[in-house]
Amino acid sequence: MVSPILELKNINKSFGHVHANKNINLTINKGTIHGIIGENGAGKSTLMSIVYGLYQADSGKILVNEKEIKLRSPRDSIENGIGMVHQHFMLVENFTVLENIILGFEGELIFGKNLDKAKSDLKKLCESYKLNIDLDSVISDLSVGIRQRIEILKSLYRGAEVFILDEPTGVLTPQEVDELFKILRSLKEEGKTIVLITHKLNEIMDLTSEVSVMRQGEVVGHTNTSNTDKEKLAEMMVGRSVLLRINKSEAKKGDVVFSVRDLVVKDDLNVTRVKKISLDIHAGEILGLAGVTGNGQTELLEALSGIRKVESGEIYLFDEKISDQDNYLNPRDLKEKGLAHIPEDRQRMGLVTEFKAHENLIFGYHHQEPYSKSSILQEKEIMSFSKKVMEEYDVRPTSPNLITSNFSGGNQQKIILSRELNENPKVLLIGQPTRGVDIGAIEFIHQRLIDMRDKGAAILLVSVELEEVLSLSDRIVVMFDGNIVGEKINKDVTDRDLGLLMAGVA
């Protein structure tokens, strides 16, 4: 009775030095809702992109209905009955629902009978799966929840049997999530298969019949959902691998130097991502902020560093109000007041990758002496400074004239780190300090952060790497869905506790 519809055998995929998928074996049975859970960067999305034909695996086989197939493009996947509902919807904003769905499958040159037929087919689909979509409305007028349903309808219309949903609830309101789950269940009842990628344990428990756990590019567990519970899954997801705990002394906490009161921040789409957060950071301590990506950390960091406007609430630096809903200091002013920020995404924000290394080493401080005098860049000063810090921070190769994009991720991060730490900031905001960084550099970066702390800096460490938060922080708070859901003193916390908090369970 149970037959596999989709099988993956020994799938491997590397990006440069990163082995994103290692010998993945996975069997998805027909008519089930199959959950795939794992931390950020565990390789879930990469794997599903391979199944959807966006990437090609370096090695391994993909079988659909026990027949081996080659997936070179999404079109191959669609023909094999695999449909994908992306995290970011792929819809043309100013087209109607109908136009979006037939896009690429228009059939004939001039719309005529085909269009009418498509419309009546789609209406039937909407009715039988209770999708409740008006085919003639324009996408830009529709909410994210409806847009997601359109993606599902699109896959249905193209004859998908397997639906891959990548973090489908990340952008939805709780009501929309309920609606989505209803739809997914009715799809299952009609014999369709659903693959649900998520990092939220609740969703797995609510919806799935089978679950696979991924960690660091590997499938580390597979079980029927009824045989497991949230605690066990959290353990598997976080892993019990050795903690690289760094040697550090007890923090010598000083006064509160940075504090946040009832902070509310919205993202570019005007969605509230930070919901009344209050935080205090003392001199000489590292406050770790754990949480799964997309729970408001990015917006929080941007607001704290003067990049993003504050919706309401206040931010204080040394008892001086630096931001509220009316005013906010820009990053340059904040730097001058002793606040440094190492952004989460170094290539998007921390660096100009087209610049030479020495240009990035003064980035944000380029207008100050000795780098600039009466607006003219002081080549000699910049070069000797660059050589000095590149040696000090062991940036390899030590060539200030090399274009930054030619450095490895770890060395790019060291460029940012040396630039920001060289200023001896009083407050340091740092996001994902070791994302994509090799192990040697991780240790180095961690040691530098501890040194900064011991010198009396107040550090806010935002990281999705639990091990990192655990090994560096003196105090830990967890962010979930825009709120601080727990505060722990590092000594008495386990990774399991944090895993549960991060998944919004506890």
Added chain:
Amino acid sequence: MSSVVDKSKVPWWVSNLIVPIVNLILALLVSALFIFIAGENPIEAVKLIIYGSFGYIEGFAYTLYYTTNFIFTGLAFAVAFHCRLFNIGGEGQAYIGGLGVYFAAIHFSFLPVPIVWILAIAGAIVFGGAWAFIPAYLQAKRGSHVVITTIMFNFIASSLMIYLLVDVIRDTNQMGPHTIAVAKELWFPTFKEFGELIGIKVRYSPLNLSFLLAIAASVFVWFLVWRTKWGYEMRAVGHNTQAAIYAGISPYKNIIIAMVISGGLAGLLAINEVLGVHHKIVSGFPAGYGFTGIAVALMGRNHPIGIFPAALLFGILYQGGSEVTFDMPNISRYMFVAVQGVIILFSGALENLFRPQVESFFVNKLNIRKKG
């Protein structure tokens, strides 16, 4: 096999020298085909181009005169482009720049000549820059794309100038839509006069002191873009606006600065045309240099050192091309517009067509040499 070339292993001279030259050769081959189809001998045509642009002193002077204009408009485009702004409005900015030159020369003619020249240069920069400021402001504050607004501003400039030249500042003793001439002592010294000074006899040529101004502008642009805080910030905004904001660099301010400097450089074209050649504003004097400047800048990789040879190449095509159309009855002057088009096509739009092959060829060759 389309193998991906590791960019860091490609020597600078391959990507910045060999590749443009390969593109240029291909463009010339295609152009040769045009000339052949038109019923003329391409080799003869090339000979005529070279003779026309270098073969005699007046021809060479004409080549450099055209080069002067292309340097100004090429630099103008390049400066804005470093901030990732596509300034298509060089034509209009140069045209309006003419007003600045004219007013300085007419209203301050009582001052010593060098002072008036400086005022005229300042006038060209201020008027050209002001004309670029409006699209810049609209882009920075309102998000109106400069490509669209600068194109529109070319038309507005053209209409405005025709109105002024017909109804406001026209030389009322003449029929044509142009102003009165500026005082003779303000005319820029020409190559002819310079030739007389050192004993070379030159018949008429429009080449004048502006050529040196163009060289000075090239040095200025190099210094601005790579040696000052402003250039640094403009490039940061151009490459990565998000990072610029992170570093406390204002994109708005830099969009405006880059466009105004760009407009000012385009305005300098009016110095060459108004003080150097016509000695008055004549209608339509920017004559398409503003547009060709875009191709010059792209071909010169937006660097003054590249812009100079690119400007010279277009100078050769303008001057040599007119020589060819003169001697070859089957080649019309539009044929040379087509040749320019082909060059722009190959070095602009198809720039990366052969880049991977050329780069991997050299990378492989160098590797073999290193190993061997």
